[in-house]
Amino acid sequence: MAGIEAAAVVRYTDARGLGEALAGADALFVYDFLSTAVPGAWPAADRLRWLHIASAGVDPVLFPGLRASDVVLTNSRGVFDDAIAEYVLGVVLSFAKDFARSLDLQRAGKWVHRETERVAGREVLVVGTGPIGRSIARLLRAAGLRVSGAGRRPRTGDPDFGEVHDTAELARHLPAYDYVVAVAPLTEQTKGLFDASAFAAMKPAARFVNVGRGELVVTSDLIDALRGGEIAGAALDVFDTEPLPADSPLWTMPDVLLSPHMSGDFVGWRNTLVEVFAANFRRWVAGEPLQNVVDKQLGYVPTETQGATG
Amino acid sequence: MAGIEAAAVVRYTDARGLGEALAGADALFVYDFLSTAVPGAWPAADRLRWLHIASAGVDPVLFPGLRASDVVLTNSRGVFDDAIAEYVLGVVLSFAKDFARSLDLQRAGKWVHRETERVAGREVLVVGTGPIGRSIARLLRAAGLRVSGAGRRPRTGDPDFGEVHDTAELARHLPAYDYVVAVAPLTEQTKGLFDASAFAAMKPAARFVNVGRGELVVTSDLIDALRGGEIAGAALDVFDTEPLPADSPLWTMPDVLLSPHMSGDFVGWRNTLVEVFAANFRRWVAGEPLQNVVDKQLGYVPTETQGATG
Numbered sequence: 007m008a009g010i011e012a013a014a015v016v017r018y019t020d021a022r023g024l025g026e027a028l029a030g031a032d033a034l035f036v037y038d039f040l041s042t043a044v045p046g047a048w049p050a051a052d053r054l055r056w057l058h059i060a061s062a063g064v065d066p067v068l069f070p071g072l073r074a075s076d077v078v079l080t081n082s083r084g085v086f087d088d089a090i091a092e093y094v095l096g097v098v099l100s101f102a103k104d105f106a107r108s109l110d111l112q113r114a115g116k117w118v119h120r121e122t123e124r125v126a127g128r129e130v131l132v133v134g135t136g137p138i139g140r141s142i143a144r145l146l147r148a149a150g151l152r153v154s155g156a157g158r159r160p161r162t163g164d165p166d167f168g169e170v171h172d173t174a175e176l177a178r179h180l181p182a183y184d185y186v187v188a189v190a191p192l193t194e195q196t197k198g199l200f201d202a203s204a205f206a207a208m209k210p211a212a213r214f215v216n217v218g219r220g221e222l223v224v225t226s227d228l229i230d231a232l233r234g235g236e237i238a239g240a241a242l243d244v245f246d247t248e249p250l251p252a253d254s255p256l257w258t259m260p261d262v263l264l265s266p267h268m269s270g271d272f273v274g275w276r277n278t279l280v281e282v283f284a285a286n287f288r289r290w291v292a293g294e295p296l297q298n299v300v301d302k303q304l305g306y307v308p309t310e311t312q313g314a315t316g
Numbered sequence: 317m318a319g320i321e322a323a324a325v326v327r328y329t330d331a332r333g334l335g336e337a338l339a340g341a342d343a344l345f346v347y348d349f350l351s352t353a354v355p356g357a358w359p360a361a362d363r364l365r366w367l368h369i370a371s372a373g374v375d376p377v378l379f380p381g382l383r384a385s386d387v388v389l390t391n392s393r394g395v396f397d398d399a400i401a402e403y404v405l406g407v408v409l410s411f412a413k414d415f416a417r418s419l420d421l422q423r424a425g426k427w428v429h430r431e432t433e434r435v436a437g438r439e440v441l442v443v444g445t446g447p448i449g450r451s452i453a454r455l456l457r458a459a460g461l462r463v464s465g466a467g468r469r470p471r472t473g474d475p476d477f478g479e480v481h482d483t484a485e486l487a488r489h490l491p492a493y494d495y496v497v498a499v500a501p502l503t504e505q506t507k508g509l510f511d512a513s514a515f516a517a518m519k520p521a522a523r524f525v526n527v528g529r530g531e532l533v534v535t536s537d538l539i540d541a542l543r544g545g546e547i548a549g550a551a552l553d554v555f556d557t558e559p560l561p562a563d564s565p566l567w568t569m570p571d572v573l574l575s576p577h578m579s580g581d582f583v584g585w586r587n588t589l590v591e592v593f594a595a596n597f598r599r600w601v602a603g604e605p606l607q608n609v610v611d612k613q614l615g616y617v618p619t620e621t622q623g624a625t626g
Contacts, residue, residue: 088460092435095459096413099406105573109419112574115567117559119576121583125402148458149405150398249427257425263415264422266429273431 025050045069060279064300065192079300082282086270087141090217093269094142097241101213126150131183134190140166180207192219193305205231213239217269220246243269335360355379370589374610375502389610392592396580397451400527403579404452407551411523436460441493444500450476490517502529503615515541523549527579530556553579
């Protein structure tokens with residue numbers, strides 16, 4: 007932040023002091039990306055022109071006041087892509103190679119030989135065709151899996167996905183896939199996308215992976231689908247309530263792998279996030295166009311110009 | 317086995333009846349690849365010309381009597397390559413993404429955010445440049461890791477490894493690697509290759525992966541190296557005694573991932589192993605050259621002709 011402090015008055019604040027700090031501020035850098043403090047402090051934003059968030063998903067700050075304002079919203083697109091892709095490949099291999107049971111057996115001191123699954127040739131649907139979804143697709147393809155996408159605009163010949171299905175017709179396509187990966191931005195269209203009907207459409211052998219947002223899923227429906235054997239497992243890094251409440255059945259369900267919203271948080275991520283903001287800050291001071299400008303109606307950074315929209 | 321039973325008298329036996337079954341037999345298919353029964357029954361082999369083993373490693377049957385005989389030894393080279401490569405990529409990702417601790421925390425109902433490692437760009441040394449090592453190298457490279465090999469014949473420009481170091485000078489090269497994968501055949505030259513001096517040469521952050529044979533490792537040295545922090549972790553699928561004895565400290569050591577000699581055993585492997593034998597049997601009956609003929613002095617199938625020797 008040193009370069010920014012040399013060029014601007016910087017006020018650091020937690021959620022409690024946000025209103026006071028926001029008065030008179032031209033720009034706001036939301037570093038705690040899950041903070042819900044911004045809407046409450048919004049009336050104090052008397053001259054704000056730019057809000058940058060240290061995350062890829064912008065749902066926590068896409069409240070009506072910001073949407074209606076002229077404030078430009080930018081995100082940290084690109085920082086997490088490859089780390090999350092590695093996480094997804096890791097959980098796919100963990101399911102196929104039965105690593106969780108190996109660890110449970112190891113902890114119990116038991117030697118139990120099992121047969122394992124291959125991942126090569128398995129079919130993966132990545133729901134969400136933004137940069138994170140693309141990185142997941144590239145890495146899983148490199149490892150021998152077959153990957154398609156689901157997005158807002160169905161198409162064929164996509165460089166990373168080949169075929170992209172229409173997310174609006176998700177249930178029609180789900181039966182074909184061994185792994186279904188949720189990484190769509192959270193919008194009015196995607197909230198609760200993975201509900202009872204979606205899980206019912208999946209193969210009984212399918213595994214569901216969520217590295218997007220917890221609210222993409224109707225959690226009670228997911229729990230029912232796992233209990234009922236409609237799907238074979240789930241790897242969840244995000245939840246509709248975080249931290250995951252102590253009384254959630256997910257903690258103790260078999261074939262469920264949990265991690266605490268960390269799939270993208272590689273060693274060095276915090277510095278990288280500040281660098282992304284600092285680079286945009288230099289553009290802003292120089293009057294240049296900002297990078298990663300969110301379409302506040304769509305709820306994400308569109309990439310139409312690259313033929314790669316979500 | 318139906319095709320074979322139509323063309324030959326087939327006797328099925330366990331270890332106890334091997335001597336009786338071996339008398340008068342022209343060929344022996346060792347299906348239980350870890351069986352140590354063959355040397356004891358060897359005096360009964362009065363007309364044996366061919367021994368096929370349902371494994372890649374042939375160390376259990378490479379006793380002096382077979383070595384000195386004219387009996388041709390063939391193995392099941394190729395069956396396990398890609399499954400083992402997926403296993404190795406899986407454990408590498410498990411270490412990087414801290415999956416074992418995630419599972420332990422999940423079992424304890426605890427939400428503890430951590431930062432994770434990237435695997436892209438990490439340096440891997442694969443010790444053993446046969447087909448399994450090559451498959452590991454290709455898959456790990458596809459996933460973004462940097463891979464070199466170690467084998468009997470140092471060279472550069474190898475299609476899968478790029479640089480291949482001399483296994484005889486292993487300790488000199490080990491300090492450069494984040495992951496060291498043991499997949500060499502077990503021979504007099506490789507027995508105990510990974511000893512105190514090898515582990516001392518590795519990075520303190522290095523992880524050791526053994527998918528070859530337990531006897532490649534001096535197990536007590538590995539345990540000392542893990543306890544002393546000379547290396548950061550180990551994923552072990554093979555052990556010098558299998559099943560791993562209940563009193564082995566490895567069961568309960570942190571940063572150790574154990575699996576019961578199953579890394580190559582994908583669903584369908586047993587059928588595939590029989591198919592490999594049946595294909596060679598057809599060649600044998602037709603008087604054609606057998607595939608996967610082991611050099612009984614080297615202890616593995618040489619691939620000089622493909623420029624890809626171990």
